[in-house]
Amino acid sequence: MPELPEVETTVRALRPLLVGQTIAGVWNDWPRHIAVPSLAELRFRVHGRQIEAINRRAKYLVFDLTDSETLIIHLKMSGRLSVTAQDVPADKHVHTIFCLENGQALRFWDMRKFGRVYLVQNTDAIFAKLGPEPLEREFTVAVLRGRLHGRHRALKPLLLDQTFIAGVGNIYADEALFYAGIHPTRPANALQAGEITALHAAIQKVLQLGIDREGASIDLYIKPDGSKGDMQNAVAVYQRTGLPCLTCGTPIERLVLSGRSTHFCPHCQT
DNA sequence: ACCGGAGCCTGTTAGC
DNA sequence: TGCTAACAGGCTCCGG
Numbered sequence: 001m002p003e004l005p006e007v008e009t010t011v012r013a014l015r016p017l018l019v020g021q022t023i024a025g026v027w028n029d030w031p032r033h034i035a036v037p038s039l040a041e042l043r044f045r046v047h048g049r050q051i052e053a054i055n056r057r058a059k060y061l062v063f064d065l066t067d068s069e070t071l072i073i074h075l076k077m078s079g080r081l082s083v084t085a086q087d088v089p090a091d092k093h094v095h096t097i098f099c100l101e102n103g104q105a106l107r108f109w110d111m112r113k114f115g116r117v118y119l120v121q122n123t124d125a126i127f128a129k130l131g132p133e134p135l136e137r138e139f140t141v142a143v144l145r146g147r148l149h150g151r152h153r154a155l156k157p158l159l160l161d162q163t164f165i166a167g168v169g170n171i172y173a174d175e176a177l178f179y180a181g182i183h184p185t186r187p188a189n190a191l192q193a194g195e196i197t198a199l200h201a202a203i204q205k206v207l208q209l210g211i212d213r214e215g216a217s218i219d220l221y222i223k224p225d226g227s228k229g230d231m232q233n234a235v236a237v238y239q240r241t242g243l244p245c246l247t248c249g250t251p252i253e254r255l256v257l258s259g260r261s262t263h264f265c266p267h268c269q270t
Numbered sequence: 271a272c273c274g275g276a277g278c279c280t281g282t283t284a285g286c
Numbered sequence: 287t288g289c290t291a292a293c294a295g296g297c298t299c300c301g302g
Contacts, residue, residue: 077296112279152273
């Protein structure tokens with residue numbers, strides 16, 4: 001399940017392989033992969049356009065193309081991107097391929113077919129509602145405090161809400177609450193000042209750790225070169241149900257909040 | 271305005 | 287043993 005660190009790792013790996021390259025064509029065997037526009041129009045509009053830059057916004061990969069076209073890819077929970085020679089046979093789970101003029105191809109592997117491709121000239125419709133980028137300088141303790149104010153919702157589902165904060169998913173939400181020492185069911189507006197500071201620090205800490213370790217290869221995520229990340233070896237609570245807390249030894253517990261599995265230490269998180 | 275839940279998918283796993 | 291049903295999860299849409 002690619003979250004901010006996994007998407008960032010993917011962006012960094014793709015950049016040297018794709019920036020400056022020109023798109024020659026699009027192969028697709030599952031048109032619903034293309035959210036907007038139609039497959040036919042996407043083919044027409046990306047043909048001959050060069051990839052000028054690749055960046056990340058929330059969990060989206062953002063490819064700036066020439067002529068103000070922007071190609072956006074969301075990996076959702078099972079998406080993987082890789083760059084290989086065009087003549088490499090496609091795996092059955094590859095549903096979209098961008099062929100390049102240099103003989104290489106960007107392949108979108110997506111076993112569960114939740115991922116989506118967008119091609120737009122104005123990204124506002126896709127990005128307008130997203131919350132702040134948690135690793136940007138603008139995301140201060142005061143900003144977090146302001147966004148928590150007046151919210152009654154439990155913290156875990158709130159951290160997963162992309163309009164509240166962008167890029168955090170199930171793994172890093174659990175990890176952040178653990179390091180902040182906050183129980184996942186605590187209402188957002190019940191946090192003390194010190195807890196908000198701790199939560200802010202914990203969010204940044206776990207996301208940066210995830211980037212430094214090149215993502216968590218827990219479910220289906222692997223890096224574009226096919227190798228695993230290393231963050232799965234550094235999780236404190238995620239999918240560690242029944243195992244001893246790294247801090248106090250108490251068995252990690254699991255509960256379901258808003259339909260999402262949630263892992264926490266009942267002793268350290270209050 | 272806010273929030274929870276269904277639905278989209280398919281490989282894996284638990285249970286009969 | 288072989289089969290089916292439940293499960294996982296990011297996000298959008300719908301209803302309370």
